Amino acid sequence: MTADLLGNPLSASEERLLAVYSELKALCAEDLPPVAAANVRAALALMHNVVNGLALDYEHLSDLGV
Amino acid sequence: MTGSSPYWNPKTETLSRESLEALQLAKLRRQVAWAAERSPWYRRVLGFSGLDRSSLDSLSDLRELPLLTREQWMSSQFEHPPYGEIPTIGGDGAIRVHTTSGTTGKGPLRALDSRKDWAWIAEMWAYGIWGCGVRPGDTAYIAFGYGSFIGFWGLHYSMEKIGVLNVPGGAQTTETRVRQILDFDCTVVASTPTYALRLAQEAESLGLDLPGSSVSRLILSGEPAGSIPQTKALIEEQWGAKAFDTAGMTEIGTIMVFECEHQPGGTHIIEDHVYEEVIDPVSLEPLGYGESGERVVTSFGRGAIPLLRYRTGDLVSRVPASTCSCGRGFDIYEGGILGRVDDMKIIRGTNVYPRAIEAIVREFSEVDEFQTVITREGVRDEITLRVELKPDWDLERWDGLAESLHNQLALAHEGLNFRIERASEGELPRFELKAKRTVDKRDAPIGALPA
Numbered sequence: 444m445t446a447d448l449l450g451n452p453l454s455a456s457e458e459r460l461l462a463v464y465s466e467l468k469a470l471c472a473e474d475l476p477p478v479a480a481a482n483v484r485a486a487l488a489l490m491h492n493v494v495n496g497l498a499l500d501y502e503h504l505s506d507l508g509v
Numbered sequence: 510m511t512g513s514s515p516y517w518n519p520k521t522e523t524l525s526r527e528s529l530e531a532l533q534l535a536k537l538r539r540q541v542a543w544a545a546e547r548s549p550w551y552r553r554v555l556g557f558s559g560l561d562r563s564s565l566d567s568l569s570d571l572r573e574l575p576l577l578t579r580e581q582w583m584s585s586q587f588e589h590p591p592y593g594e595i596p597t598i599g600g601d602g603a604i605r606v607h608t609t610s611g612t613t614g615k616g617p618l619r620a621l622d623s624r625k626d627w628a629w630i631a632e633m634w635a636y637g638i639w640g641c642g643v644r645p646g647d648t649a650y651i652a653f654g655y656g657s658f659i660g661f662w663g664l665h666y667s668m669e670k671i672g673v674l675n676v677p678g679g680a681q682t683t684e685t686r687v688r689q690i691l692d693f694d695c696t697v698v699a700s701t702p703t704y705a706l707r708l709a710q711e712a713e714s715l716g717l718d719l720p721g722s723s724v725s726r727l728i729l730s731g732e733p734a735g736s737i738p739q740t741k742a743l744i745e746e747q748w749g750a751k752a753f754d755t756a757g758m759t760e761i762g763t764i765m766v767f768e769c770e771h772q773p774g775g776t777h778i779i780e781d782h783v784y785e786e787v788i789d790p791v792s793l794e795p796l797g798y799g800e801s802g803e804r805v806v807t808s809f810g811r812g813a814i815p816l817l818r819y820r821t822g823d824l825v826s827r828v829p830a831s832t833c834s835c836g837r838g839f840d841i842y843e844g845g846i847l848g849r850v851d852d853m854k855i856i857r858g859t860n861v862y863p864r865a866i867e868a869i870v871r872e873f874s875e876v877d878e879f880q881t882v883i884t885r886e887g888v889r890d891e892i893t894l895r896v897e898l899k900p901d902w903d904l905e906r907w908d909g910l911a912e913s914l915h916n917q918l919a920l921a922h923e924g925l926n927f928r929i930e931r932a933s934e935g936e937l938p939r940f941e942l943k944a945k946r947t948v949d950k951r952d953a954p955i956g957a958l959p960a
Contacts, residue, residue, distance in 0.1 A: 448535045449528055488628035496518050496632065498781070501536050503543055503812025504625045505598050 448498040461499050464490045471507040484509045515770065515835065517639035521781035524838045526830075530568055533784045536809040537571065538562040544815035547597035550585060551815060568784060576793065576805060577819045579760070582618060596621050598813045607659040609759045620659070620759055626811045627666075629782075630763040633810065634667035634755075636779050637767030638728060640837075641753035643697055645672030648723075650690045652700040652708065654941065655679035661699050663763045664728065673697070683711045690724065691717060697726045702734035702744060702752075703944040709747035710877060714900070720749025727752040730764065731943050733864055736775065736845025739871035756846045760819060761808050766842055773833035775841040783808050786818070787827050790850045799843075801826045803850045824848045854883055854949060856892045859925045863947050866894070869917050875902050875910055878937040885951045893928040894918065897937045907931055 444461060446452055453461065467487040475483065487509050494500045516522040524532065542562040544551035555561065560573045577595075585593035592599065600606065604624050608617035622630065643649070649668045653661040655677060668675050676693050678686050687708055690698060700708065705727055712719045727750055729735035735754030744752045754776055757764035765783045766776035778785050786805040787796045796802040804823040808816040824847040830840050847864060854861045863881065870879050878897040883890060894914060898907075911929040918927040938945075 449531055484624055488624040491625050492628055492632045495629070496781075497520055498532055501539055501809070503597075503623075505547075505602050505623050505812055508602070509623065509625045 444500070448501060453499065457497060457499055460490075460493055460497070464494045464500070468504075468507060471509065515640070516837065517636045518781070522636075522837045522839060524781070526838060529780050529838050532781055533809075534565065534568055537568065537784060537807065538565050540807070540809050540815055541565060541817065543597070543812065544817060548595055548815055550594040551817065571784070571807065571818065572786075572795070574818050577817065579618070579820070579822070582760075583616070586619060587616075592619055592621055595815075596813050597815060598623060603813060606657075607662070607759060607762070608657045617657075618759060620762060621813045622762060622811065623813050626762065626813050629810045630663040631666035631670055633757075633763040633765070633779060633782060634664045635670060637753075637755045637764050638664065638667055638673075638697075639671065640767050640769045640777070640835075641726060641728065641751075642770045643668070643671065643673060643726060643728075647696045647726075648674040648676065648693055649697040649699060650676045650678055650686070650693065650695040652678040652686050652698060652704055652941075658942070659759045659762060660731065660942065663757075664699055664730075668697075683707060684715065687712045687715065687717060687719075690719075691722055694723045696723050697728065698724055698748075698750075699728040699730070701731040701940070701942055701944070702729045702737075702740055703732060703940045704942070705729060705744045705752070706740075706747065707939050707941075709744070713747075719747065722749070724748055724750045726750055728755060729753065730755045730757060733846045733848050734867060734944070736768070737864055737868050737871065738774075739868045743871050743874070754845045756823075758821060760814075760816060760821075761806060762811055762814075765806060765808075766845070768845070769833065769835045769837065771833050771835040773835070773841060775828065775832070775843040776845045777830070777833070777835075777837055777839040777841055778827075780839045782810055785827075787825055796827075798828055799826060801847060804842075804846075822850050824850050852947070854892075854947070856883065856890045856922075856925055859923050861892065861922060861925070865921055866918065867946070869921060870894070870896075870914070872917070873910065873914065875899055875906075878932075878939065879946060880932070880937050881947045883947070883949045883951055890951065891928060892925065893930055895930045895932045895937060897932040897934065900934055 467490055470483045545555045558574050603621040605622045605627055607620050651661050651665055709719055729752055734740040741752050754768040755764045756766050766778050768776045784807040787802040788805055789796055790803040804821045804825045806819050806821055825842045828841050828843045830838050832841050848862055852863055866881055870876055875898055876896055877899045880895045882893045915927055915929050
């Protein structure tokens, strides 16, 4: 993804934030121990506020248990 | 930038109207697609209307979708217990359930939240509390019961997120709360407007100096009174602090409007997260800037409850963002939530709004609490203002006060005759959450009417 929801190019920090978000989503699909599974989901819920707030992405995450 | 920005989210709060609407449309398309795919209710309603993400060329296309009412939601919940057909998940996919108060006798609405939705709920509060100047280093007292009613739950988590020291004020007496506010040297207090006044009364009776305390900001929510100028002025005077109005609802899960530090006489709509329409409650036609009508909300927040075109029953008047000098692109509800579409009373042909009565009564600093009682005597409706005075007030001045109240209420209501009665000390109810100061006995069973 190279642009936000308004079509503006992503800044360097926005690209990194989006990468963290994507990595957390990917981790939710992994078979992780409870300590990791629950905290990754909690982190992803907060990270969603960042990408949604900055208009980088907008989606719902219930399929990931988030 | 972190502490110096006046905006929680500078990127979206300062968008132009054109960009803001483009963002809303992008989110709306995805929310409509999500609702059609996952919510049994919306799959049926959207299918019937023929509306889908590809047919949404503009925000106004959403008007093709029928309005959702609370009654429909309640019926769905009743027919498909416990949560109805609107949610996209069941209890096993959620982490919380909150309810409305259920005071209508129809039972409460049950609102589910996933982890992500709950995080969003706190996020919305962050726009409001950051926007009115709350910062890391503040200490907040949340005068709230922390029960199944959603109330200030989101604000609590939002304060934590910002880095504010929270003092949860649940399950405390009013006296204990006042003492804790002072003992913890709190700088911010969150409560309903009515309860802010109640706390101030308690402090006065205990001989405690609230205006001299560290409290500099009050976050008000739960009642329209937070934007009634006279009530707000009284609260600010009694606390020696600035009061900021917010408004939300269980159906959304959080606030959708807040008053910024510039105090423009209204509340900004958090437009990157909600799309709000103002309609004529009878014709259902859209209304323009400055026209009073019913607020209809489409929320982009919750995925578990994708709320589209929900009739809130709130009476509002929308004005452009430029009305405020804060630089936000978010439009404003002038005067906040003006009341409920259905809270107008007609007394012998005259329209009477609780907000208008409160605005007049709050001009009289002698009044501690009040209640409006409407009765039917034979074929004639009567309206009585019951007034409880401050404990140390000189009763010999009652006749003059009653006459002034009578005259001002009549002047504001086409000469309508308000009876003014003095209630004894402690007789009228006090409220911690939403105040109910209007008692309409006209629909009461005959045996329940006063003699």
